[in-house]
Amino acid sequence: MATEFHNLQELRHSASLANKVFIQRDYSEGTVCKFHTKFPSELDSRIERTLFEDTVKTLNNFYAEAEKIGGQSYLEGCLACATAYLIFLCIETRYEKVLKKISRYIQEQNEKIYAPRGLLITDPVERGMRVIEISVYEDRGSSGSTSGSSSTTSSSGQ
């Protein structure tokens, strides 16, 4: 365990934040939560276009599902109104349930696809649903440096 931990410490010094790419909201369909699926040029060398677009499209679908106005949302709304909105103290809204699904999906995508490529997606809900923040990491390749956590490297990957 100690040996593994020691190795982990060494490995930890190997990656550094190079850049952050922001995927902005797409308002062409109104105020529904939707992100641009346009592939940013900074990620050109890091990840395949199709993988990226799939991720964003799936996220868009999740948000559309959360904000869908239909039978279930009406039922929820009417029930909430009838109980003077006290029902929200007990149960979760549909939106919150979908947000949890989204965060699980993002975590899974990070583990399987993005982290191996030195990228990390931040859940949009932590950025006020304004952007999908993708952190781009450069592997420095060296290990064991004690002054490891240097200050931000300015965007070298621009």
Add this chain to the structure above:
Amino acid sequence: MNLGIKEHMRECEYSQISTSSSTPMESPHKKRTLKRRWEVFPGRNKFYCNGRIMMARQTGVFYLTLVLIVVTSGLFFAFDCPFLASTLTPAIPVIGGVLFFFVMGTLLRTSFSDPGVLPRATDDEAADLERQIDTVNGTSTGYRPPPRTKEIIINGQTVKLKYCFTCRIFRPPRASHCSLCDNCVERFDHHCPWVGNCVGKRNYRFFYMFILSLSFLTIFIFSFVLTHVVLRSHSAGFLTALKDSPASVLEVVVCFFSVWSIVGLSGFHTYLIGSNQTTNEDIKGSWSSKRGKENYNPYSHGNIFTNCCAALCGPFPPSLIDRRGFVVPDMVQPTPPTNGVTMYGATQSQSHMCDQDQCIQSTKFVLQAAATPLLQSEPVAIVDESSLPGRTLTGSPRASLPLGQPTPPTSSPNLTCESELLGHEAPETYPHLLTPEEAPSPPGMLPCGSPVGHGHNVPFYNPANQDSLHEDSIRGLVKLSSV
């Protein structure tokens, strides 16, 4: 070896998750109390009950509203209901009671909830936006660039998105910056001093239910108090009746004046809901056909029924500002910037000490999206304050909004909340330029939003090492997958 490391990471990960999720950053020998995010919130809001309740800074008028409703209803139940219940039917106090509780419930819900405040941009986001804007405009040479706008097409209609200098974001469509609360609010309707809060995306339905039920309550009390007086005067004469129940006079007076404004306001908002507009848009005439033949509301669903259902029974969005989450203690310091330099060193050492914890911060973060905001959007008041002098150039066309602007007939009555709304569209300058003072108040209207003035923004330590902490914090995850 790889597997071993992976397993260790997983154990590390799981053990971190199983421990208390709210205070991951505490080292055993650093006994610093963690602040909740509401305590360092950059807007001009007041928080109560440890962040559960959120209101605007000026709440005096809200208490007046409470007093008016409670006292009038109380007098009704105490003085009129006994007579009415015995003479007519006991259903009267029952219905009155139900209405009263509904009014109070929706009022409190409107006043205490987050109207849909947009959190301010992180430094990285703001820098990225600045870069994009500079690329488009050409790099500015030091003087304040002109107001930044972005044109987009929504459902075939051209809409301009404005850049908010305070929050450092391009405001989503229908969002607006409230100068009284100093926040950008989604689907901003207006700032209502009577409920002591902004009315926006998240609390519009409560607000509407409030004014609707209050209309019914007011009409209910008014009509039954009149009935009471009339019935009494049949047996005892008018003046004797008034002497017997003096409270009725007060109730009639209050209700008479309230009925016109409240019922008018309800009617106005019913129209707004049916056409899917905000008060803001209606006052500005954004979607009025007078602006141009091709001008239409791109957000409307087409028919009144769908618009109503969408506004009142639509999905309930969650709050984007995590009021009760914990602030990572070494990232935000609510102290003057002079302390920032010394804190830098301390921050560095703490980051090393907490490396183990931080290594899977973002994994946890991803797992518990809103529950434990360990990486947070940083409000940067320092930048804002330094750019204050330039902000007056943002020139949103707020100044050109007279109340006499052509609007649909239903909006013509001097509705109490409407005159306040002009305050919200002020340029993002500090409150001494408060616009509500310009709005001609209807008779009997209390002047809203007295200038709040000073130092609302607590200067925050702007950590240059935020990214190094960030990088520390997710290295484990990156390495987990890359080895």
